[in-house]
Amino acid sequence: MLVLAQIIISFGVSVGGSLSPRYSREIILANEIELSIITSLSTAISIIAMIPAAAISDRIGRIPPLLAHEILVVATQFSYAIAQAPIHLILVSILGGIGAIGIPGFRALQTELMPQEHRVKLLSLYSFISSLAAIPGPLISSLIWESSSLGPRIMFVISGFLVLPTAIVVYTSVKETLRKPHEKSMLQPMEAGNRK
Amino acid sequence: MSFYTTRTHYLQLNKQQDSVLSLKEKLRQTIISQTNIQALALTGTIAAVATSSINYISQHFMREALGLDLTELGGILTVALLASSLVSVGGGLLADKYGRKLTLILGIAFCCIGAILYFITETVIELLTTVLLSTLGTSIILSTMTAMTAESVTDRKRASAFGIVETLRAVGSVVGPMVAGWMWIIYGIRSPFLFAFTMYLLAFIGVLLLLKETHKGEKHIRTFPGNYQR
Numbered sequence: 001m002l003v004l005a006q007i008i009i010s011f012g013v014s015v016g017g018s019l020s021p022r023y024s025r026e027i028i029l030a031n032e033i034e035l036s037i038i039t040s041l042s043t044a045i046s047i048i049a050m051i052p053a054a055a056i057s058d059r060i061g062r063i064p065p066l067l068a069h070e071i072l073v074v075a076t077q078f079s080y081a082i083a084q085a086p087i088h089l090i091l092v093s094i095l096g097g098i099g100a101i102g103i104p105g106f107r108a109l110q111t112e113l114m115p116q117e118h119r120v121k122l123l124s125l126y127s128f129i130s131s132l133a134a135i136p137g138p139l140i141s142s143l144i145w146e147s148s149s150l151g152p153r154i155m156f157v158i159s160g161f162l163v164l165p166t167a168i169v170v171y172t173s174v175k176e177t178l179r180k181p182h183e184k185s186m187l188q189p190m191e192a193g194n195r196k
Numbered sequence: 197m198s199f200y201t202t203r204t205h206y207l208q209l210n211k212q213q214d215s216v217l218s219l220k221e222k223l224r225q226t227i228i229s230q231t232n233i234q235a236l237a238l239t240g241t242i243a244a245v246a247t248s249s250i251n252y253i254s255q256h257f258m259r260e261a262l263g264l265d266l267t268e269l270g271g272i273l274t275v276a277l278l279a280s281s282l283v284s285v286g287g288g289l290l291a292d293k294y295g296r297k298l299t300l301i302l303g304i305a306f307c308c309i310g311a312i313l314y315f316i317t318e319t320v321i322e323l324l325t326t327v328l329l330s331t332l333g334t335s336i337i338l339s340t341m342t343a344m345t346a347e348s349v350t351d352r353k354r355a356s357a358f359g360i361v362e363t364l365r366a367v368g369s370v371v372g373p374m375v376a377g378w379m380w381i382i383y384g385i386r387s388p389f390l391f392a393f394t395m396y397l398l399a400f401i402g403v404l405l406l407l408k409e410t411h412k413g414e415k416h417i418r419t420f421p422g423n424y425q426r
Binding site for chain 1: 274277278281282284285287288289291292296299335336338339340342343345346347351352353354355356357358359360362363366367369370411414
């Protein structure tokens with residue numbers, strides 16, 4: 001299920017994200033400084049947000065921050081579609097940066113669901129599938145940009161609607177992997193080594 | 197009666213000794229685990245600085261130094277990315293079979309060779325080999341480091357460990373292009389590759405000296421706290 005979710009997210013985000021710099025430049029008419037702010041602000045916010053989000057993920061579980069991440073990704077795509085001025089895109093970029101709160105929990109969930117003997121192999125396969133899923137995105141968004149009578153904004157709406165089912169898929173089918181505090185600690189090496 | 201008292205006393209002593217031993221072992225595991233996360237964060241950041249500086253400069257390098265047009269550039273990048281992602285699954289197999297540390301060292305070695313080849317490359321074929329090696333190394337580093345981070349900690353601290361490692365990696369990715377851009381202006385377009393090589397070399401030494409193995413391969417016993425299967 002997580003693989004399916006990743007395929008949908010990679011594809012959806014690549015549909016919206018691949019032409020977003022061109023969209024910012026040509027449709028929203030952002031200048032060079034605004035463009036660089038839009039690009040760097042998202043990374044800066046994600047750097048600030050990730051450590052507290054990771055601590056929260058260790059307390060309340062992997063799924064809630066992951067779900068918040070999915071919702072923020074969808075909100076970012078829809079906000080791109082309704083943005084009218086560069087300042088709106090700067091706010092969207094802040095929203096996108098906050099979206100990074102799901103990353104540490106997602107990595108933890110991903111590795112906890114994989115058996116240790118095949119972990120790296122599965123992680124590599126996972127990234128390969130994500131790369132494959134992202135390939136048709138730019139092509140489709142170019143086609144939408146050129147041919148749609150509704151204009152390039154529809155590209156982000158489609159992207160949002162592609163990512164939205166993922167939130168539902170993740171929320172309903174992926175099992176929470178973080179154990180409750182009263183359950184046995186894992187800091188028991190022999191036990192950890194022997195447990196299957 | 198006295199026999200039973202002695203036996204109970206003996207058992208109690210044994211139990212106390214066991215608990216002291218287990219406490220010592222727990223402490224040892226915690227220290228190893230913390231050292232490993234620090235080492236992963238450090239080497240991961242250094243590797244991210246190198247990778248991001250190469251990623252930033254390589255497209256400009258391909259266009260300006262080798263004179264490739266946009267179609268050739270896109271073709272080379274797509275082929276290299278797909279091929280390396282596919283081959284990195286083989287790298288994953290190696291990591292699962294022969295251990296994480298060895299594969300991570302191999303991944304960084306690929307990146308080191310890639311950075312040096314970037315510095316001397318003149319033709320498209322050389323460039324393709326270089327991009328392949330670099331992206332293969334990067335994918336191996338990423339997946340192996342993710343697994344090692346997960347295996348170095350218990351599940352109650354796993355997301356926090358990922359938070360620290362990912363944040364520092366993001367900081368490294370911001371710093372890399374800045375240094376590469378500065379070096380490009382001062383020393384020319386090929387110089388950032390030498391910087392990247394130096395960074396990879398530092399990461400290589402860091403992994404070699406600081407990082408402890410978390411999974412020695414299929415035939416070995418696992419002792420790390422995070423080596424737990426649900």
